[in-house]
Amino acid sequence: MTTACKVLSIPNAQKDVAPLDLGDFNEYDAALTKAAEWVMFNLYDLHKSGQSAKELFDSWLENGESASIVPDSANPFSSINFARLIVTQVTSDYSHPRVLEVSCQDQLNFPSGGKSPPKTWKFYLRTPATFDSSEETLGLIKRAMDVMYEDMSRQAMTSEGSSYTLLELTVTALAAEEAAALIADSSSKFLYVQRDGSISSKLPNPNG
Secondary structure, three states: OEEEEEEEEEEOOOOOOOOEEEEEEEEHHHHHHHHHHHHHHHHHHHOOOOOOHHHHHHHHHHHOEEEEEEOOOOOOOOHHHHHHHHHHHHHOOOOOOEEEEEEEEEEEEOOOOOEOOOEEEEEEEEEOOOOOOOHHHHHHHHHHHHHHHHHHHHHHHHHHOOEEEEEEEEEEEOOHHHHHHHHHOOOOOEEEEOOOOOEEOOOOOOOO
8 A cells, every 4th residue: 555654653642642653655565564563572571481472561541652643544553452462472371261251133125126134143252461441442353343244244245145234242351250261161152352453263383
């Protein structure tokens, strides 16, 4: 993508501080690389031996800096979402996963113009310990769900000319005891947040 843009650094806990200019870039991909590298540098700089992923993430929220791309793309870079995913790599801590209950309400659109009654269904999403039910997490999962629904609609369109619409999405972080019970239950149906923020039915590869 060829777009002139700038990368700025903003302290997470000091919103009144003037941003630090990290450079101008002719290519958006170069700006994206710089933004990601800056967050990574912050995380490694703050990391202490024996620190858990959640502890490092919380420390970064209080003492680290975010990177912002101006102007950004239609799917903006989020330092917080990137940090949520990458702290496990920095700390090599994949313990204490969070379990989120994801409730979806959708509707099938028929070729005739009619619509099916709204249907609500739920599944469980196993995530790194840094995920919760905040707006940032909800936004990340919403984007992943949009991709899943595009695929569902593509399959429905191919078979019968119909398509799906995601009407509502809610995310609830489960208590540790309830999450542990679900993980131990082999009949529980899980999806997993991957290291790139996507969602898959496969366990993420810590080294991939």
